[in-house]
Amino acid sequence: MESAILKVRNFNAFFGESHILKNINLDIDKNNVWAIMGPSGCGKTTFIRCINRMHELTPNATTSGSMQLNGEEVYEMNPVLLRRKVGMVFQRPNPFPTMSIYDNVIAGYILNGIKLSKQQKDEIVETSLKRAALWMEVRSTLHKKGTFLSGGQQQRLCIARALSMNPEMLLLDEATSALDPVSTSKIEELIHELKAEYTILMVTHNMQQAARVSDKTAFFYLGEIIEADNTKTIFTNPKHEKTQDYIRGHFG
Amino acid sequence: MRNNDLINAEDSRSDIERQIAHRNKKNKRFKGVVIGATIISTLPLLFILFYIFRQGISAINWHFLTNLPKPVGEAGGGVANALVGSILILLVSCIIAIPIGIVIGIYLSEESKSKLAYYCRLAVDVLQGIPSIVIGIIIYEWIVRPVGGFSAFSGSLALALMMLPSIVKSTEETLKLLPESLKEASLALGVPYYKTMMKIIVPTGLGGILTGVILSIARVIGETAPLLFTAFGSPFMxxxxxKPMSSLPLIIFNYATSPYEDWHQLAWGASMLLILMILILNIISKIVQRKWKVQF
Known part of the structure; x- marks a missing residue:
């Protein structure tokens, strides 16, 4: 497993007294799309928020065990630097309401005080928006506010914003759950294309979505990984009874 | 006796119609009372404004705005020094109160559950309730006496203390309404916390914060008591x-308590000027609220 970009070993997460993630072990390979599945409250979102250490915003959050990004211990890195390497897209589109579309895309550079020439900026904006499949729709309105876009467009703008930093990994936290079917399918196509350059972890409630876009799937239940395997195997030949029940809709 | 307002199953059609008509009438009467009460309670306000404008309008002209006060007995004279003084004193108090108020507001909205926040909020509430004359005396004891003289700066300090609570409150309330996802979006891009606050959170809430600032200026622009002990007043530009400095409320106080008729006239003029300024500030705050409204 040389190509594993993220190695999780015996990882635990707690909020105060409650044990949210129990002994997680997972290897995420480069250029794979991983779907994280499981019933509500099983720790999916906590797991991906642990990867870029966003869970630390919650008071009393603690972790134990090891999580390595490209061999570097995540919990020994500076969270600010870590988050530049691990992009995140949230459940609800959250473009910066005071900024134009253009500024939203390069917000990561502006806010971090990275100096860019006008030409570099234009380039980053164009390539990021093209990668997020939004360029054709917004190229003539780049200086309008990002919040004037539709929900699906806003979400792709958020993806462009995350991509502009050239992250090694992209975390999608139920990124399509607030969107209509057309926007959802656009983003799913996008995930397919982005796979070539990025490693993607997506939390999803939607099993069809997991089956459609992911290469591998991890099934979480009550804070534990019950099963993690190729998506095909999980959906056609799950080894564990719980996984089977969940996929057949017995609970969830 | 049956209640006029109830409709029973056995009622005939005409009965029901009569009852509904009765209800409608009752609704209309109630509405009439509410509107009438509103008008009655607004009337005194309008009378005050009307009276001040009628008294003051004749005093206001270019000469009034650009000239210094004249000694007793000489005709004419204006409030130029008071106008400049008022603006300067307020400017300095803004420079003091706005940064401190916004910083406290940020703290209260971010760490709203901490112990310090609890006591800070309590202190701010108490500060809001302190009578302005007490603030004047405190500044007099703490600044004017040790320094050995009245000064506009001490007046600014007193006014800044009075502005602080409403700036803190409006900042806290505005920032609390912003969605958590906004902060997360910025932090997830690897933006440090302080930059997230200063470049995303505060600019997004700027409309609300500015509205609070403007309204707090409008509140203290007419404060007289704290200035009596601090800026004191001065007949010169x-x-x-x-140094001691004049201001509109001080000049109103001095002129209105004098025995001379033409000075009373000047006091009315200055009152109207003050009210115009407050009106303009209120209108600006409405415009800021509308124009800078952030859409999510």
């Missing part, structure tokens, strides 16, 4: 904030 001065821009040195470490």
């Amino acid at each position: 001065t821009t040195d904030i470490f």
